[in-house]
Amino acid sequence: MFINKQTLSPMDAVGIRRAYPEISFPPEITFEHVAELGYAALEHDLQPVLSSGEQLQPGEIREEDGRYVQGWVVVPAPTPTAEDIADRRWQAETAGITLNGMHIDTGRDSQALITGATVQAMLDPNYSLRWKTVAGFVDLTAEQIIGVATAARAHVQACFNREAELLDALDAGTFTPEMLDQGWPA
Known part of the structure; x- marks a missing residue:
């Protein structure tokens, strides 16, 4: 130059x-x-x-x-907007969870499938199914299906709770750009 x-x-x-x-x-x-x-x-x-x-x-x-x-x-890093925070929540929400060594997809389609299986498990305590994971199929009992649903739902809710905390910090003027990548459920 x-x-x-x-x-x-x-x-x-x-x-x-x-x-x-x-x-x-x-x-x-x-x-x-x-x-x-x-x-x-x-x-x-x-x-x-x-x-x-x-x-x-x-x-x-x-x-x-x-x-x-x-x-x-x-x-300086731009101050994220509410939309940036919602996008980051969606990334965390759909990243999946590991439950008893089994990876559970928490994308929106998977959440719907888990909900449907859980309704059936609640209606029929003897219900079981073969659930597809990235590692292959696993057999789940009604009780295990409800456990998967409970864990997936807790993960999704924790993501929304973190989004709400960040939006509160944004409104209060205490938000820092680093916060966008901190505090999300693993």
């Missing part, structure tokens, strides 16, 4: 070629090729370490002992 020493405008090799079409530059343009045109090499400060959600943008360009150095500006 180069810099116009008069305007302090950065320019890359493509920009140099466009600005000076009458000059036949070699395939790789170096400082020596553009020095007579009023350009210098542009150096950068070391990039700062960013916190979650922060972004880095090029900052001011300064001259230091004949060198041109560009700093960085750390842009």
Whole structure:
């Protein structure tokens, strides 16, 4: 990257070629090729370490002992909105749970299937079924089906409870961007 020493405008090799079409530059343009045109090499400060959600943008360009150095500006993470919090809740809600070593899908379709199986298990205590998991099929009794439903429902409700806490913090002005990824049920 180069810099116009008069305007302090950065320019890359493509920009140099466009600005000076009458000059036949070699395939790789170096400082020596553009020095007579009023350009210098542009150096950068070391990039700062960013916190979650922060972004880095090029900052001011300064001259230091004949060198041109560009700093960085750390842009704070934007404060999430209620929609961002709801999206994060949905991610946690549908991430699934592990119950007695068995992964249970907690996506919306699976929640509906669990509810249907639970209703049948409540109507018929002798009911059993073969439930499909990522590891394959497992046989579940009515009591186990109700246990799966109870655990899945507790997980989903915990996700909604965390969403409500975050929305309260957002309304109270105490919300920090880091909170968006903290406190969700595992």
